[in-house]
Amino acid sequence: DAKTTQPNSMESNEEEPVHLPCNHSTISGTDYIHWYRQLPSQGPEYVIHGLTSNVNNRMASLAIAEDRKSSTLILHRATLRDAAVYYCILRDGTGTASKLTFGTGTRLQVTL
Amino acid sequence: EAGVTQSPTHLIKTRGQQATLRCSPISGHTSVYWYQQALGLGLQFLLWYDEGEERNRGNFPPRFSGRQFPNYSSELNVNALELEDSALYLCASSLGGPYGEQFFGPGTRLTVL
Numbered sequence: 001d002a003k004t005t006q007p008n009s010m011e012s013n014e015e016e017p018v019h020l021p022c023n024h025s026t027i028s029g030t031d032y033i034h035w036y037r038q039l040p041s042q043g044p045e046y047v048i049h050g051l052t053s054n055v056n057n058r059m060a061s062l063a064i065a066e067d068r069k070s071s072t073l074i075l076h077r078a079t080l081r082d083a084a085v086y087y088c089i090l091r092d093g094t095g096t097a098s099k100l101t102f103g104t105g106t107r108l109q110v111t112l
Numbered sequence: 113e114a115g116v117t118q119s120p121t122h123l124i125k126t127r128g129q130q131a132t133l134r135c136s137p138i139s140g141h142t143s144v145y146w147y148q149q150a151l152g153l154g155l156q157f158l159l160w161y162d163e164g165e166e167r168n169r170g171n172f173p174p175r176f177s178g179r180q181f182p183n184y185s186s187e188l189n190v191n192a193l194e195l196e197d198s199a200l201y202l203c204a205s206s207l208g209g210p211y212g213e214q215f216f217g218p219g220t221r222l223t224v225l
Contacts (some may be wrong), residue, residue, distance in 0.1 A: 044202070044214075044217075045215075098206075099168055
């Protein structure tokens with residue numbers, strides 16, 4: 001599985017935008033970039049995913065570098081409820097394996 | 113719409129015993145995944161079932177096994193429990209096929225004494 005690298009932790013003030021980076025220099029052409037987050041004492045939840053183009057949904061935006069070797073998850077206005085561990089995951093798009101391979105993620109702290 | 117449910121919430125066993133964990137997927141989902149989240153090891157993929165068949169398996173010994181029933185619910189069995197099996201076991205479900213967003217349940221906390 002292609003590997004991702006994320007900062008261990010980040011801090012943000014409430015109502016401010018947050019940019020969570022992810023490096024994936026060994027990404028293959030068929031790998032999708034997925035983001036999940038895990039709130040305290042809960043199972044992970046899906047945030048967003050993309051292949052080549054930038055993506056937006058109600059939760060966040062995903063900006064993908066032109067060479068696809070890095071991506072950034074953008075939370076436009078962080079709230080206390082966004083405090084969680086954020087996982088950047090490369091998922092094989094060929095259909096041979098549907099597992100999610102979680103790394104250590106980025107622990108996001110949001111303060112008032 | 114009900115989410116993924118898991119039972120029991122907590123399970124306490126002793127070394128050498130067997131544990132059975134259960135998962136009910138979201139209605140309409142045919143794929144079920146099992147993950148282990150142990151302290152210091154993060155989330156690790158265990159098993160993937162789709163349409164009643166085991167489709168993929170993580171790097172775990174054979175004493176970790178499971179099955180998927182005709183109603184798509186699933187159970188995970190762990191035989192000959194060891195202390196290091198103590199972890200949160202998470203179940204997720206998705207629509208059929210390998211691309212779907214995975215929806216996770218709250219997990220079963222297994223403690224092996």
